[in-house]
Amino acid sequence: MLDKFGRNIDYLRVSVTDRCNLRCRYCMPPEGVKHLAREQVLSLEEIEKLIRAAVKAGVKRVRLTGGEPLIRRNLVHLVQKVSRLPGLEDLSLTTNGILLAPLAKDLKRAGLNRVNISLDTLMEHKYREITRGGSLAQVLVGLEQAIKYQLTPVKINVVVQRSFNLNEIRDFISLTRNSPIHVRFIELMPIGCGGKLDKEFVSAQEIKDMIGADYDLVHDTLTGGGPADYYRVRGYKGTIGFIGAISDHFCAKCNRLRLSADGKLRFCLQQDRYLDIKEPLRSGASEEELVRIFTQAARNKPASYRQSGWNENENMNAIGG
Ligand code: SAM
Ligand code: SF4
Numbered sequence: 001m002l003d004k005f006g007r008n009i010d011y012l013r014v015s016v017t018d019r020c021n022l023r024c025r026y027c028m029p030p031e032g033v034k035h036l037a038r039e040q041v042l043s044l045e046e047i048e049k050l051i052r053a054a055v056k057a058g059v060k061r062v063r064l065t066g067g068e069p070l071i072r073r074n075l076v077h078l079v080q081k082v083s084r085l086p087g088l089e090d091l092s093l094t095t096n097g098i099l100l101a102p103l104a105k106d107l108k109r110a111g112l113n114r115v116n117i118s119l120d121t122l123m124e125h126k127y128r129e130i131t132r133g134g135s136l137a138q139v140l141v142g143l144e145q146a147i148k149y150q151l152t153p154v155k156i157n158v159v160v161q162r163s164f165n166l167n168e169i170r171d172f173i174s175l176t177r178n179s180p181i182h183v184r185f186i187e188l189m190p191i192g193c194g195g196k197l198d199k200e201f202v203s204a205q206e207i208k209d210m211i212g213a214d215y216d217l218v219h220d221t222l223t224g225g226g227p228a229d230y231y232r233v234r235g236y237k238g239t240i241g242f243i244g245a246i247s248d249h250f251c252a253k254c255n256r257l258r259l260s261a262d263g264k265l266r267f268c269l270q271q272d273r274y275l276d277i278k279e280p281l282r283s284g285a286s287e288e289e290l291v292r293i294f295t296q297a298a299r300n301k302p303a304s305y306r307q308s309g310w311n312e313n314e315n316m317n318a319i320g321g
Contacts, residue, residue, distance in 0.1 A: 001058040001298035009298040010060040011256040016047060016075065017067040018261045022096050023132040024120075026159060026194040030132055040262045044078045046281055050259060051082050053290035057298075059257075061090040063116075067261065070099040076106045083111025092116065094157070098134060100142030108149040115146050116155040120164070122171050130164065147179065153222055155182045155241075160207060161200040169207060173215065176238030184228050184241035191269075204229070204242035227253065251304035257297055265293065267301040275300070 001009040018036050020028065042050070051062055062082060069075060070093075083091050090113055097117040107115075119139055121127050127136035146154045158165065158172055172183045188194050188201050211217075217231040220239045227250040228241035244250075258266040263278025275297050280289060 001295050003298050003301045005252075005301075005303050007253070007255060007301070008058075009255055009257060009301065010058055011063070012051070012054050012059045012061070012259060013063045013065055013256060014047060014051065014259045015066050015261045016044075016064055016069045016072045016078070017041065019071060020066060020068040020096070021071055021098055022068065022134045024096075024118075025130055025132065026161070026188060026197055026200075027192055029193060036262050040278075042261060042263050042278060044072075044074055046263070046278070047259075048078060048081045049287075050263075050277060050281065050290065051088075052085055053287050054257075054259075054294050055085045055087045056287065057291045057294035059294070060088065061092070062088060063092045063094060065094040068096055068098070069093055070095050070103060076103065076110045079107055079112050080110040083113075090114075093151075094118065095142075096131070096134065097139035097142040097146075099138075101138065101145045104142065104145035104149045104151060108151055112151060114153055114155075115151045116157055117143055117146065118157045118159075119143075120159050120161070121168060122175075123168070126164070143181070147181070152180065153182050154180070155184055155222075157184050157186055159186050159188055160202045161188055161197065162202050163200060166202055166207075166210075169211060170214075173211065173233065173240055176233065176236045176240060179237055181238040182222055182230075182241060183238065184243055186243045187245045187247060189245050201246070203247045204244035205247060208242060251302075254301070257294070257301075265297045267297055271302065273300070 003009055023030055023032060079091065082088065091111060092114045093112055094116045097119065100115065100117070117139065120130050124136045127134055143154065160166060169185070175181050176183055185204065185207050187204055188197060190198065216234040218234055220230040220232040222230050222239060222241070227248065228243045230239045230241040232239045258269065260266065263276060263281065264274040265277045266274045275293055277290065277293050280293060
């Protein structure tokens with residue numbers, strides 16, 4: 001699908017639930033957020049139908065996300081159906097990793113290619129603090145199982161926050177020494193609860209400058225690399241990447257659409273504009289009509305989020321990060 005600016009839109013992020021088993025401080029308030037009513041949430045059959053239409057429209061890569069996608073019952077079944085769609089080249093999942101260990105083998109068998117695990121600290125007490133109650137030990141077993149069952153390349157997403165984990169950057173880099181783990185340092189975005197944490201922001205450039213002198217870094221590339229800029233410490237098995245969500249101007253290369261758990265097809269993470277695809281789906285739209293809605297959504301993508309500013313009013317769990 002080509003948009004008005006000549007970008008090829010072939011990547012769809014699908015939020016399978018707005019719910020989560022954690023409450024990361026930059027994503028959700030401690031008391032949680034108001035959840036969608038059950039009937040508003042797309043069923044797995046509806047999600048499958050929409051992904052099928054998206055692939056017909058030209059989508060080649062799909063990422064399942066949330067909320068926390070692994071709390072959605074029968075997710076493995078959805079993976080099984082979607083992974084078989086002709087034309088789909090890559091099916092991946094973003095997870096906090098809490099429920100990954102018992103599911104990794106089944107997910108791989110069902111056809112999932114790879115996982116991204118969100119992990120902001122390697123210290124148990126800090127993990128409990130930032131996620132408001134999560135267990136780091138569970139995530140680390142999940143990471144081990146993801147590597148064991150070859151949900152690879154396994155990527156770890158670290159949202160860098162100045163007073164919280166800037167002092168752990170070297171520990172994360174050490175993870176890449178002997179394991180094929182790909183750690184990506186991500187800039188904190190002023191979305192949802194992140195909007196109140198502006199003092200915690202650290203730019204990708206600052207991190208590069210901080211570590212550049214201490215490591216022999218060589219440029220690298222990675223499957224499904226997206227907007228990250230990758231390096232390898234010479235001799236290490238894994239890589240490190242930097243995602244300058246704020247400081248880099250990667251809108252010109254943006255190739256994605258987002259489908260929320262309640263069937264909103266969004267053109268840009270930073271805008272609250274969307275096309276409702278749930279209503280036509282539930283009113284019996286044909287596959288051709290659904291394909292047309294995806295194509296129209298691609299055409300509606302803005303050149304840049306700077307056209308409209310940041311969407312600070314919604315939390316990432318609702319948009320599907
Ligand atoms: N629950 C899953 C997880 O945490 O991986 C998937 C959904 S979560 C919304 C997707 C990603 O968004 C996570 O890597 C999380 O760290 C990131 N995220 C959430 N709020 C953010 C913010 N304000 N700035 C930067 N990244 C954020
Ligand atoms: Fe849940 Fe992911 Fe948001 Fe953390 S970042 S609260 S794990 S949806």
